[in-house]
Structure formats: C-alpha cells, structure tokens
Amino acid sequence: MQRMCGETIGSLRAGLMHGLCTLQQTSLKLVFPSTCASCGVEMPEHDQDDDHVSICESCLGEMTFFTSSICKRCGAPVAEGIPLPGDGCFCCRGQKFWFDEVTATGAYTGRLRELLLKMKPAAGNRLSLSIGKLLWARHGDRLRERPADVVTPIPMHWRRRMAHGTNSAAILAEVLAARLRVPLAGRLLRRRRNTPPQFSLTPPQRWANVRRVFSVRRGYHLRKAHVVLVDDILTTGATCSEAARALKQAGAERVSVIVVARSVSH
Numbered sequence: 566m567q568r569m570c571g572e573t574i575g576s577l578r579a580g581l582m583h584g585l586c587t588l589q590q591t592s593l594k595l596v597f598p599s600t601c602a603s604c605g606v607e608m609p610e611h612d613q614d615d616d617h618v619s620i621c622e623s624c625l626g627e628m629t630f631f632t633s634s635i636c637k638r639c640g641a642p643v644a645e646g647i648p649l650p651g652d653g654c655f656c657c658r659g660q661k662f663w664f665d666e667v668t669a670t671g672a673y674t675g676r677l678r679e680l681l682l683k684m685k686p687a688a689g690n691r692l693s694l695s696i697g698k699l700l701w702a703r704h705g706d707r708l709r710e711r712p713a714d715v716v717t718p719i720p721m722h723w724r725r726r727m728a729h730g731t732n733s734a735a736i737l738a739e740v741l742a743a744r745l746r747v748p749l750a751g752r753l754l755r756r757r758r759n760t761p762p763q764f765s766l767t768p769p770q771r772w773a774n775v776r777r778v779f780s781v782r783r784g785y786h787l788r789k790a791h792v793v794l795v796d797d798i799l800t801t802g803a804t805c806s807e808a809a810r811a812l813k814q815a816g817a818e819r820v821s822v823i824v825v826a827r828s829v830s831h
C-alpha cells in the first residue's frame with residue numbers, strides 16, 4: 566500500500582514537539598498529579614510513565630468491562646459459549662456496516678458512562694488521556710494482531726469543536742497511534758455538515774442524520790490501507806459506518822473501529 570499522507574510533515578513536527586516535551590519533562594523530573602482522573606481521590610505518587618492509567622481501583626471496579634464474548638461485527642456482548650452465526654448477533658443481524666469489526670471496552674452505563682460525559686469538555690483532556698491508555702491496556706494485543714497503517718478519530722464539526730474546546734476521540738486516537746507506532750491522521754476525515762447530536766434521535770433518524778456526512782480530505786492516499794477508526798461511544802453504529810464508508814470509497818481496504826463503550830439500548 567502507498568503509505569500516508571498529507572499529514573506526514575505535521576506528524577513529524579508533532580513527533581519532534583513530543584520529543585522536546587519528553588526531554589523537558591525528563592530533565593525537570595515531572596510527575597503526574599497523584600489523583601484519580603475520574604473521582605479525584607489521591608493515588609500513590611508515580612514517576613512519569615507513559616502507560617500509567619490515572620484511574621483508581623475503585624473507579625475501575627465500577628466499570629462494566631466486556632469479557633471475551635463479544636460480537637466482532639458490532640462490539641455488543643453476547644452469551645458466553647454460544648457460537649455466533651456469520652451474520653452477527655441480535656443487535657446487528659441484517660444491518661449493513663461499512664466497517665469490518667468493532668472492539669469495545671465496556672457497556673455505556675454506570676461509571677464508564679459518567680467518565681465519557683466528563684471527557685467531553687476541554688477540562689476532561691487528562692481523563693481522555695487516561696481512558697486512551699486504558700483502551701491500549703485492554704486491547705493493545707488485539708490491535709497489534711492485524712497491523713494498522715493509520716489511526717484516525719471520528720471528527721467533530723468545527724462549530725461543535727469550538728464549543729467543546731476539544732475532541733476527546735482525537736485524544737484517544739493520539740494515544741493509540743503513538744503506541745501502535747503508526748501515523749495519526751487527525752484531519753483525514755472531514756464532517757461536511759453540523760448534524761444534531763445522535764443521542765437526541767431514534768435509531769432510523771440516526772442513520773439518516775449522518776448519511777454521507779463524512780468525506781476524506783484531499784491529499785490522502787489510502788489504497789489498501791488498514792485504518793483504525795476511533796470514537797468514544799458506539800450505539801447504532803451509524804456514525805462509524807458512515808465514516809468507514811468514506812474511508813473505503815477513498816481506497817481503504819479494512820476499517821477496524823475501536824470505541825470505549827458500546828451502548829446496547831437500541
């Protein structure tokens with residue numbers, strides 16, 4: 566495959582900046598704040614460690630993590646020990662997706678849901694970083710099984726990004742790209758219009774709301790690429806599927822979705 570992309574120089578620059586920051590941090594012997602990024606409880610102080618997840622045992626214990634019994638097609642939990650037919654589980658059977666597989670850490674409920682809501686404003690960036698490391702800790706082995714060529718987040722429309730001050734999916738993607746040692750393409754996908762939030766809509770409205778909303782920016786060459794697509798939540802799969810459609814139509818061969826939480830309420 567022809568490797569990426571219009572962002573190579575930007576990525577190198579970002580890598581250089583990251584290197585400089587690391588140097589500065591090393592020379593100053595900075596340590597991360599010794600508090601849980603979720604509840605603020607004091608944690609044992611630790612040296613700077615890229616893979617340290619700053620979430621306390623108590624908060625982690627309140628999250629509903631999925632076990633190995635997951636529908637690989639849509640990321641929903643399935644009954645232990647019962648083989649799934651090739652066309653997916655009760656959540657996704659009959660539904661066409663443009664992506665090839667979904668990896669989800671846990672259920673969109675309880676503490677994990679609270680954390681994802683806290684990640685949304687810019688003040689949640691430290692939490693997003695910790696959740697990114699949690700994604701890597703739980704799914705790094707699976708992500709390494711099938712080497713990716715590039716990692717990209719679901720983009721926000723610029724108006725919404727201005728309002729939020731951040732895109733938490735972009736921070737998650739940055740953490741995963743760095744650990745997979747593949748390029749992060751933060752601007753690969755473009756959201757062509759500002760759509761109403763998916764949570765306010767019924768499932769059929771969600772599919773209509775995001776239909777063909779994404780496009781791949783000019784200057785990217787995805788021929789036969791394996792793209793890892795990152796978002797925080799997957800519910801119907803409409804948003805990730807439409808993003809995967811744009812990636813596939815731009816030449817990507819495989820799109821693997823990774824999300825923090827899978828909502829199975831619909």
Ligand SMILES: [Zn+2]
Pocket residue numbers: 601602603604605606620621622623624625
């Ligand atoms: Zn905590």
Ligand SMILES: [Zn+2]
Pocket residue numbers: 636637638639640641653654655656657658
């Ligand atoms: Zn499924």
